Amino acid sequence: MKRQVEVFTAGCPLCDPVVKMVKELACGNCDVQIYDLVKQCDDKTCIAKMKEYNLKKIPAVAINGKLLDCYKDSAITKEKLIEAGIGQA
16 A cells, blocks of 8 residues: 655745655655645645645645644654655555
């Protein structure tokens, strides 16, 4: 079963490195979806997801429907992404 990875961004200097890091770490077992909250998406899925996760800041990363804990109180790091399973078959 593929790991569902959702990245919420605004295309800003703080978000871009997180998007890049997720893309670099992702493996064939990762289904990565990038939600740009500035551009939004045609069907407004990104806005619905933002509300579903009750996002208050970005960048944010959710894996299999759960926000990373580091989102709440610290930066999203490569180590935290690996701990969460990104890049692991």
